[in-house]
Amino acid sequence: MSDVTRILNAIEAGDTSAADQLLPLVYDQLRREAQHRMASERSDHTLQATALVHEVYLRLVGDRQVPWQNRAHFYAAAAEAMRRILIEEARRRPSARRPTRVCHRCG
Numbered sequence: 001m002s003d004v005t006r007i008l009n010a011i012e013a014g015d016t017s018a019a020d021q022l023l024p025l026v027y028d029q030l031r032r033e034a035q036h037r038m039a040s041e042r043s044d045h046t047l048q049a050t051a052l053v054h055e056v057y058l059r060l061v062g063d064r065q066v067p068w069q070n071r072a073h074f075y076a077a078a079a080e081a082m083r084r085i086l087i088e089e090a091r092r093r094p095s096a097r098r099p100t101r102v103c104h105r106c107g
Contacts (some may be wrong), residue, residue: 008068011061019061030056030078037082047089056081 004025010018034049034056041047059081060066060074068074 002071004071004074005068007066008074009104010076012065012067022061023057026057026078027053028073033079034074034082037079044060046093047086052082052085055085060086072075 004022006065007018008024011022015031030053031049037089038047038049056078061078066077
């Protein structure tokens with residue numbers, strides 16, 4: 001059992017200090033994944049890779065208890081969470097390609 005899996009099991013069991021131990025172990029991998037995903041985003045994207053990692057970490061290890069199977073399950077969930085966050089961000093910002101329509105009769 002990897003250290004990540006052991007700590008994930010401790011978090012699931014209610015060990016509040018385990019979450020502090022997890023971030024240093026998973027940060028580099030999450031950061032690489034975030035940089036990879038950000039590379040395919042628009043160059044003027046306001047979200048940085050570091051902020052994406054922190055948002056993902058909060059979603060995955062926050063208040064809700066997830067029954068993690070192992071470290072692979074955690075990283076797969078992190079990748080999916082990154083994808084969802086980037087989609088949410090894209091939906092929030094107006095696109096330069098979609099001009100707003102102006103009613104010619106209304107002014």
